[in-house]
Amino acid sequence: MLPRTKAEAARIKAVIAPTTDFTRPEKFEQKPGGAASVRARDTADAFSQSSANMSFEREMDFKLGNGLFRKTWVAAPSSTRASDGLGPLYNARGCQDCHIKDGRGHPPAPGQAAVSMFLRLSVPGGATPWVDQADAIEEFLSTSPDPVYGGQLQDFAVPGVPPEGQMRIDWQIQPVTLADGTVVNLRKPAFSIDNPAYGPPSPDLQISARVAPPMIGLGLLEAIPEADILANADPDDRDGDGVSGRANIVWSVENGRPMLGRFGLKAGAPTIRHQSAAAFAGDMGLSTPLFTDPYGECTAAQTACRAAAVGQEPDIRDGLEVDGASLDLVTFYSRNLAVPERRNPGDPQVLRGKEVFYTAQCQACHVPKFVTARLKDQPEQSFQLIWPYSDLLLHDMGEGLADNRPESRATGREWRTAPLWGLGLTKTVGGQENYLHDGRATSILEAVLWHGGEAQAARDRVVALSKTDRDALIAFLESL
């Protein structure tokens, strides 16, 4: 990362200041991913394009990464040695099964198995990841994997190994009446484990349901200078606006030190590479240079799992199921899924909705703009004005959204502000709408009505809106 001059920093500060003019679109607003943005397609491929500013030579790596992202892994031993090693326990057989068309996943339909979402599991207490006290993470909330089920419930396993159980969701309908009399039925999920195959889970088991989030713009989020993210943190709410914002600090396996968390729904992963390697290990049971155990999530208590065949052989793939070169290609791909251009930022209703968004103080967390760092080796992400509508910080979102399962510094009530770019293309890409960390909201309005805690005041302002302004707000969000 190349340092910014004082003059440049001042210029950037002026560019990213929140707008006060809602009569016309802002300069460059049309391109939320800067020069990496692509023309929005009206098809399910809308999230599957590469950064528009990518050179022809680098397109090849994107295509190879795409191949690995779409690949269906199989159990070992198999005749297709290059694709074996799945499991023994797994949630899905490929990245694309969860990040559907590079977009988000969804809760299972009634009677269907859960694929594109899973339950993270833990029990309170346990060891800390650092050895040296100098590396300690302040306000760390320690948890450990469940001694039998591990850190995640795998609903699937290779032949001969019992799957851990099935994720169960019980929905409860909660009607909300808006100021104009409109009634919106929210559905609140309760998660549990059906048919736990390895005995009853620990009585103090912590469960956090996670739906796979969309994959666009991730490299740009990674390229935001850390200082610019930390500048928005206000843990003690000094400015008194009711919105605090805390950075998650997490353990980097790659670097052996604490780092700012940016990825995952509680910002539990520091880099795209780390998150991708964790997905290979936890979601598919595949070893990489970062997580080298080919048994993935099998715990010592799961003996059939520990005895099953794995796909790791000394003579191929650096002795791993997924070698470093493959992990790097998937990481490159994940960095370069492009953000589509805005469709109609100048539409009068959209502009009014944008004003409502600012007046309701949504932008206190959904921070509109950043400028990425200058990066020598990543021309696609380097020095771009981007519009993710997220501060990448953690916020207390109230009891309704709480999972009561901490992650590094994130409490059981905190979540990372969801980036809103691409929001309006959700249905085009995935065929359905499911928002929030567990996919409980089936419309954008429902997602907003679930906001509590630090976002309670913003949510209440939306409840009080006239129908005209509410429709305008939704039109703005759909234009992102």
Ligand code: HEC
């Ligand atoms: C079983 C479903 C599933 C599979 C398979 C899966 N993911 Fe994910 N992915 C998720 C979920 C759920 C999250 C959110 C994780 C969290 O909150 O900790 C996520 C998050 C991510 C993120 C961070 C996105 C963000 O907005 O912060 C990246 C990057 C990612 N996955 C890459 C991959 C790659 C690469 C693969 C294949 C190697 C993969 N995923 C396979 C479910 C899946």
Ligand code: HEC
């Ligand atoms: C205090 C911070 C905060 C404020 C204020 C806030 N949000 Fe959010 N928003 C979040 C967080 C955190 C999430 C993710 C919550 C989750 O997944 O459970 C989120 C999620 C969303 C989502 C769902 C996105 C997705 O991809 O699933 C939408 C839509 C949204 N917010 C819109 C709004 C609007 C509109 C406003 C203003 C009325 C607003 N938010 C105000 C923090 C905030």
